[in-house]
Amino acid sequence: MKTITIEGQLRSEYGKKATRQIRSEGQVPCVIYGGAETVSFSAPAIAFKNLVYTPDFQLAEVKLDGKVYRCVLKDMQFDVVTDELAHIDFLELVEGKHVSVTLPIKIVGQSEGVKAGGKLVVKIKALKVKALPKDLRENIEVSIDNLELNGNVRVQDVVAPNIEILNSPRIPIAxxxxxxxxxxxxxxADTKKK
Structure with missing residues (x-):
C-alpha cells in the first residue's frame, strides 16, 4: 500500500492566536488521535498535497522528533474563503484495534450487459469499512463479469475477506x-413482428 511520509514539528502553544501564527507561516495544524496519546503538531501545507488531493486510499507516516506514527487521514477542514487546508485529523493505526475508513471501489471485468449494448453506470465510488490495520488495502475490487442488462451489483455482492462493510447492503454500486x-x-423489432 502506498505510504506518504510527512515530517512535522510538535506544537507547544494552542489557541486561536497560536493557530493563526502557524497558518501564516504556511503550516497546517494537525492532530493524531486513537493511540496511547493525542499528539498535536504542524507541518508544511505542501507536504499534504499527495495525501489530500487524490482519490486513492493511502497511509501516512508522520515523523515527529524522531518518533514515527502510522496513521490514516480521518478528517480535514478547508478555509471557507481561501479554500486552503486549515486543519487535519489523523487516526493512529494500532495493531489489533479496528479502524473505520473509506476505501475506493475499483470496478473490474467486462459486463455481459455492456457487451449487449447497455451502458455501465457507477452509483458509488467508495465504501465505508471497518478492519484491522493489517487488512487495509488500497481499494476494494468489485467484479461486474456477471452483470446483465438492467442488472445491479449491490453492496451485499462485494467479497472482501476480513473487512466489515458498513454501508447498507441493498445500495447499488453499479x-x-x-x-x-x-x-x-x-x-x-417489436413493430416489425406485428
Missing part, C-alpha cells in the same frame, strides 16, 4: 442500463 439506441432497436 448497474447496466439500456441505452436509448438499444430501446429504439427493440421497439422497431
Amino acid at each position: 448497474s447496466v442500463v439500456m441505452t436509448r439506441q438499444l430501446r429504439q432497436e427493440e421497439a422497431s
Whole structure:
C-alpha cells in the first residue's frame, strides 16, 4: 500500500492566536488521535498535497522528533474563503484495534450487459469499512463479469475477506442500463413482428 511520509514539528502553544501564527507561516495544524496519546503538531501545507488531493486510499507516516506514527487521514477542514487546508485529523493505526475508513471501489471485468449494448453506470465510488490495520488495502475490487442488462451489483455482492462493510447492503454500486439506441432497436423489432 502506498505510504506518504510527512515530517512535522510538535506544537507547544494552542489557541486561536497560536493557530493563526502557524497558518501564516504556511503550516497546517494537525492532530493524531486513537493511540496511547493525542499528539498535536504542524507541518508544511505542501507536504499534504499527495495525501489530500487524490482519490486513492493511502497511509501516512508522520515523523515527529524522531518518533514515527502510522496513521490514516480521518478528517480535514478547508478555509471557507481561501479554500486552503486549515486543519487535519489523523487516526493512529494500532495493531489489533479496528479502524473505520473509506476505501475506493475499483470496478473490474467486462459486463455481459455492456457487451449487449447497455451502458455501465457507477452509483458509488467508495465504501465505508471497518478492519484491522493489517487488512487495509488500497481499494476494494468489485467484479461486474456477471452483470446483465438492467442488472445491479449491490453492496451485499462485494467479497472482501476480513473487512466489515458498513454501508447498507441493498445500495447499488453499479448497474447496466439500456441505452436509448438499444430501446429504439427493440421497439422497431417489436413493430416489425406485428
